[in-house]
Every structure is written in C-alpha cells, then in structure tokens.
Amino acid sequence: MASSRNLTRFWEWGRKIICVGRNYTEHAMELKNTIPTEPVLFLKPSSAYVREGASVLIPYYSSNLHHEVELGLVIGKLGKAISQEAAMDHVAGYVLCLDMTARDIQEECKKKGLPWTLAKAFDTSCPVSDFIPKEKIPDPHNIKIWLKVNDKVRQESNTASMIFSIPYLISYISKIIALEEGDLILTGTPKGVASVQENDEMKAGIDGILSMKFTVRKQSH
Numbered sequence: 001m002a003s004s005r006n007l008t009r010f011w012e013w014g015r016k017i018i019c020v021g022r023n024y025t026e027h028a029m030e031l032k033n034t035i036p037t038e039p040v041l042f043l044k045p046s047s048a049y050v051r052e053g054a055s056v057l058i059p060y061y062s063s064n065l066h067h068e069v070e071l072g073l074v075i076g077k078l079g080k081a082i083s084q085e086a087a088m089d090h091v092a093g094y095v096l097c098l099d100m101t102a103r104d105i106q107e108e109c110k111k112k113g114l115p116w117t118l119a120k121a122f123d124t125s126c127p128v129s130d131f132i133p134k135e136k137i138p139d140p141h142n143i144k145i146w147l148k149v150n151d152k153v154r155q156e157s158n159t160a161s162m163i164f165s166i167p168y169l170i171s172y173i174s175k176i177i178a179l180e181e182g183d184l185i186l187t188g189t190p191k192g193v194a195s196v197q198e199n200d201e202m203k204a205g206i207d208g209i210l211s212m213k214f215t216v217r218k219q220s221h
C-alpha cells in the first residue's frame, strides 16, 4: 500500500541517514586516507536534519567544524539486497546535503579507535535542500556540486569522480541495512573540505538545479 506521508518532506519522518565516506579519491588523499576498496559507512540520526532558515551549529566541544557538500539519494521504496540493476528503481529523488563534521573530534576518535558519532551525528550536522524529483536529474553521475563560504568557492566537483557508483552503493548498503521509503544516503564529499567560523555563510548548489544557504552559529553549552 502506498504511504500517505509526503516523501518530498522526508526529513520530517525520522528515517535513517546513511553516509558514505571516502568516495572521491582526491578527498581521501587530502585527509591522508587510503583509497577504499569497499564503501566506508556511518550513520546520522534524523535529529541531524536542518533546513534553510535555521542555523548550523558548531558543537560546544569542537573548534574545527568542516563543511562537506554531498549529493543525497532519497529512497522511495523498501528494499533488501537490491541488485545493481534494480537500484535506481529505489531512488525517488535527490537532495543536496552538507555532512557537517567536527574534524578535530573525528581525528581524536580515529586515533583512539572510537566511533565517529560525536564528530558526525550532532544536531544540525545534516543540512538538506528541497527535494529534487528524480526526473530533474537524468544522470546523477554527471552533475556539478559546489560550496562557497562567504562567496569564496571551497568545493567544486562533478559526481562523475565518485569511486563507487550510485547503483553499487545502493546494492552494497542494502545487503547490510534494509532501505526504507524516506531513508537518505549521502554519497560522499569531493575535495576542498575546510573549517567554518561563527557567522560564516555557506552557500551550496547543484549547477542548473538549485542552491541553498546556511549561517553558522556557535552552540551554547
């Protein structure tokens, strides 16, 4: 039976946010990571969502918050162990996302062998754009995504540079975690990640499709 919920406002449903890391060679290299042979996965809670008009917060325990602009895949129907051939049938649309990352905390977690939750999953760590219907992006492996801070370009790349394709990611993830309507997959960030400061304005976009703006504020204790 079809859901009565509005998929174009999937962030209100409280479904899963599954993030892929190190999916662009030049970004893996800028952080001195090896190039992965399988996707690197982590999760964010739905409380991480933030929409234009609200601020992105620097967590009180971090002094190095990084932006990561990413293409997001909005899942339209339930699937487990989805084949690569069927994968695109499970995509209902797209969003532009920021995977906000407390890089100083992530470095500490990596050194201590701890999970990345404090670095990646805090409230406001997942700004999202309006929903983009699937038909508006006929080839998601050939779009330009970009991010500016205070009008200066920081990230600019084509999704053609992803290491693992979208069908591969959907197939790989769904063997481990069932994908449900309203889930979001972040496909990884290209190179150029860097710090933002209080009062900075982040503007990000997909060429020819949309753009979005967020202001950075400090979280009070």
Ligand SMILES: O=C(O)/C=C/C(=O)CC(=O)C(=O)O
Binding pocket: 019, 020, 021, 022, 023, 024, 027, 031, 033, 068, 099, 101, 187, 188, 189
């Ligand atoms: O391994 C690291 O140092 C950092 C990895 C990430 O933050 C991965 C991503 O979130 C990404 O590549 O988009």
Ligand SMILES: [Mg+2]
Binding pocket: 019, 020, 021, 068, 070, 099, 186, 188, 189
């Ligand atoms: Mg990321």
